[in-house]
Amino acid sequence: MKTLPIILNNKKILLLGAGAVALQKASVLARNNIEFQVISKEIDEKMKEYTNLISKKEFHISDIQDFEIIIDATGVKEVSDMLLAFKKTKNILLNVVDKPEICDFYFASLLEYGNLKIAVSSGGASPTITQVIRDKIKEMLPKEIEKLTNQKEQERKEGLIDADLTRIQTKKLLSKVYLVGCGTGDVELLTLKAYRIIQNVDVVFIDHLISQEIIDTIPPSTEQVFVGKEKGFHSMKQEEINALLIEYANQGLTIARLKSGDPYIFGRGAEEAISLAQEGIRVEVIPGISSALAAPLLSGIAPTARGYATNLSIVSAHLAGNLVNLEWIPLLKYENHTVVILMGVSRAKEIKEAAAKSGVDLNKDVAIISNASRKKQSVVVGKLHALEDLCQNAQRPALIVMGDVVQLHEKLPIFGQ
Numbered sequence: 001m002k003t004l005p006i007i008l009n010n011k012k013i014l015l016l017g018a019g020a021v022a023l024q025k026a027s028v029l030a031r032n033n034i035e036f037q038v039i040s041k042e043i044d045e046k047m048k049e050y051t052n053l054i055s056k057k058e059f060h061i062s063d064i065q066d067f068e069i070i071i072d073a074t075g076v077k078e079v080s081d082m083l084l085a086f087k088k089t090k091n092i093l094l095n096v097v098d099k100p101e102i103c104d105f106y107f108a109s110l111l112e113y114g115n116l117k118i119a120v121s122s123g124g125a126s127p128t129i130t131q132v133i134r135d136k137i138k139e140m141l142p143k144e145i146e147k148l149t150n151q152k153e154q155e156r157k158e159g160l161i162d163a164d165l166t167r168i169q170t171k172k173l174l175s176k177v178y179l180v181g182c183g184t185g186d187v188e189l190l191t192l193k194a195y196r197i198i199q200n201v202d203v204v205f206i207d208h209l210i211s212q213e214i215i216d217t218i219p220p221s222t223e224q225v226f227v228g229k230e231k232g233f234h235s236m237k238q239e240e241i242n243a244l245l246i247e248y249a250n251q252g253l254t255i256a257r258l259k260s261g262d263p264y265i266f267g268r269g270a271e272e273a274i275s276l277a278q279e280g281i282r283v284e285v286i287p288g289i290s291s292a293l294a295a296p297l298l299s300g301i302a303p304t305a306r307g308y309a310t311n312l313s314i315v316s317a318h319l320a321g322n323l324v325n326l327e328w329i330p331l332l333k334y335e336n337h338t339v340v341i342l343m344g345v346s347r348a349k350e351i352k353e354a355a356a357k358s359g360v361d362l363n364k365d366v367a368i369i370s371n372a373s374r375k376k377q378s379v380v381v382g383k384l385h386a387l388e389d390l391c392q393n394a395q396r397p398a399l400i401v402m403g404d405v406v407q408l409h410e411k412l413p414i415f416g417q
Contacts, residue, residue, distance in 0.1 A: 012066060016059050017073035018043045021097050025071055026050040031112060039063055040074075061086055069105075072096045100124025109134035113146035115153055142282060144173055171252030177245055177276050178256045179263040181288015184295065185211030186373035194286050202253040205245065209260035209397055211374065238268060242275040249281045260397070262290040266316045266342050290314075292340045295372035296401050299379045300412035308405045309338040317344035317351060324350050332360040332384075338403035345398045348391035355384060365406035366390060370398040373415060381409055 013029065015022055018040035029036050030050040037053040047054060055063075061082055064070065070092055072080050080096045087094060093104045100106065100123070108119030109130035118137060120130045152166055178197050183189040190198075195217065198204065204218055208228025218224060225248075227241045236244075248255055263269030263285050276283045292314040296303050303312045315328040324347050331339050332355055344351060345368065356362060362385035371377045382390045384402065391400075 008069070011068045013037070013069045013071065014039065014064065014067040015071045015073060016040065016079065017075070018047045018054070019073070019075075020044075021075070022071075022073035023047060023050075025073055025097070025107065028107060028110060032110075032117070036071075037067075064090075064092065067092070069093045070095070111138055111141070113141070113143070114149050116145060116149040140174075142173055142176075145170075148173055168250065172250055172280055173282075174252045175249040176254050176282040176284065177249055177272075178254075178284050178286055179269045179273060180256050180258050180286045181262040181267075181290075182210055182214050182258050182260055183289040184261065184291050184298075184373040185209070185213065185371075187211070187213040187217060189289050189294070189373060190214065190217075191286065191288070194288065197256050197286060198258070200254070201256040203248055203255045205241070205255060205257045207259055210258050214258070238271060242272055245272060245276060246279050246281065249276065249279070259288070261292070262288040265290040265292060265314070291372050291397065291399055292342060295369040295399055296340065296367075296405070298372050298377065298415035299367060299369045299401075300409045300414040301367060301369075301401055301405050302408055302412060303338045303340065303401070303403075303405055305405055305408055308336070308408065309403055310336045312338045312340070314340045314342070316342045317347040318342075326350060326354045329354045329358050329360065332364060332402060333358065336404070338401065338405050341400040341402070344400045345391045345394050345396070348388045351400075352384060352387045360384065364402055365404060367401040367406045367409060368394045368398055369401065370395040372397075372399075377415055379409065379414070381406060 013034065013036040015026060015036050015038045018038055022038070022040070023044060023046055026036070026038070026047060027050060035053070036051060037055070038047060038051060039055045039057060039059050041056070041058050043054055043056050059074070059079060064086065070083060072083055072095065075097070080099065080102065083094055083096070084102060086092070095103045095105055095107065103124060106121055106124050108121035109127070111118040111134055120134045120137070122130050148169060155161065178201065180194045180197055182194065198217055199219060201222065203223040203225060205225045205227050206215065225244070227236045227244065245255065245257065257272065259267050259269055261267055269285065273283045273285065293303070303309060311334065313328065313331050315325070315331070317325055319325045328339065329351070331337060341351070352362070362383065364384040366382055366384050366387055368380045368390050376395065378395065380390050380394065
């Protein structure tokens with residue numbers, strides 16, 4: 001079967017029937033601002049929402065008059081036979097619903113974005129397949145494409161045609177960047193949404209803390225870009241990563257930016273999201289399990305266990321430019337308070353000295369948790385006065401937990417044990 005998708009302008013259309021099937025065809029015609037007339041013995045009241053050109057009568061072949069397109073949605077064989085016989089004497093285009101073998105044209109599954117229309121057709125073979133494919137395309141296309149189409153229509157009317165600019169604008173609109181939280185590294189702790197996105201993007205940008213387990217889930221056909229920033233070995237500045245994300249997005253690609261933990265918990269994900277949004281690039285953030293919550297849990301430490309802590313603070317000891325952050329030290333003096341310190345292992349000396357200077361009890365319980373959820377997970381427990389020694393041999397990535405809840409380490413279940 002040879003088919004050619006075409007657009008027919010200003011053709012007179014006659015729809016026969018007014019049941020459920022006819023209503024579906026009528027809704028397609030009405031949504032596309034196509035005028036049509038209906039003839040049927042019985043009329044569903046809903047048909048009046050689509051057209052007021054309705055004749056409640058039995059169809060006769062003389063009703064065709066100067067109609068050029070006939071849609072037979074009656075389901076009556078005598079009617080379709082009558083139309084097929086009439087076709088031998090006059091040129092008309094005929095569609096008999098659910099009878100593809102005698103149709104001159106088919107209704108495609110349509111996606112409509114103003115003047116932009118996307119039709120998916122199986123040549124009558126399987127309307128179900130076309131609907132599934134249509135819905136998949138709909139997931140991929142942003143609603144903003146209609147606004148861009150309308151803008152380009154107006155520019156064309158004004159004689160302003162810039163194909164290169166339009167191509168760039170369209171690609172940018174079709175691109176999307178996902179900031180994907182990959183948790184602590186255990187592939188089973190990925191959310192289903194994070195996994196699905198990783199499986200379906202064009203490119204992944206990978207941080208240095210992303211585990212090999214998770215990297216191994218990336219399809220072989222997907223491009224991988226390593227942009228990890230490791231303390232003391234910054235392979236790429238944040239501004240360079242932002243620029244590279246924009247460069248790839250401007251090519252119309254879908255991108256998964258894999259970030260350890262949660263993108264917005266000391267992950268600089270907000271900086272990347274703002275940078276992309278300012279360029280008009282669509283961004284979606286996929287939450288991940290932050291090590292600030294997962295690491296204590298996997299180490300037998302409940303950060304807000306009743307009787308041990310009524311408050312929880314999550315802080316970072318690291319600032320941009322490799323500066324130390326110690327503004328949170330007074331939190332250590334609060335009773336029934338747990339403090340989880342990210343990026344603090346290399347700042348153990350400064351933390352202990354600042355705590356002593358602020359009058360913090362140096363016998364406060366401390367835990368150093370390394371490689372949470374991974375095979376090499378380890379936990380070292382001690383007191384604040386020994387923080388430097390506790391941190392000295394800690395493997396990275398690692399974090400520090402301070403508070404009475406550390407005492408639960410010997411009582412609660414621990415990952416891998």
